């Protein structure tokens with residue numbers, strides 16, 4: 177049985193595609209084949225779109241090619257995924273509005289719960305900012321995804 181991880185942000189064109197790309201790259205590098213990773217957005221703003229150019233560039237500068245297309249989070253994702261990782265508190269609240277029971281609610285976590293370098297709760301939304309914001313987000317996602325992966329493998333989450 178595969179372990180299934182879903183990263184969720186608002187637009188599914190900046191933060192969650194980057195988290196997905198980082199996790200896929202880490203899984204490949206470690207030769208792991210029993211974890212599947214996807215991403216989604218709580219909004220319908222960018223359905224079908226590639227990630228934002230600025231996120232694509234930041235990813236590429238770090239050797240990661242992002243290949244996702246934006247899609248909207250749906251109630252069915254609670255059945256498909258074991259871990260649903262929200263980028264900020266507002267994403268988490270929107271996801272939880274669709275949960276039907278405690279089993280579903282328990283799957284939802286904040287990405288920065290896995291950031292061992294900060295007590296901040298949110299991966300900040302870089303969409304309306306400049307390039308620096310994308311690098312800042314990349315660094316948060318890099319260390320949080322590493323810790324999340326270790327945590328999943330050790331069954332600690």
Ligand code: 4NP
Nearest residue numbers: 185186187188189190191303
């Ligand atoms: P994301 O960033 O949630 O990290 O994909 C955003 C992308 C688009 C918008 C907001 C945030 N938007 O308002 O269109």
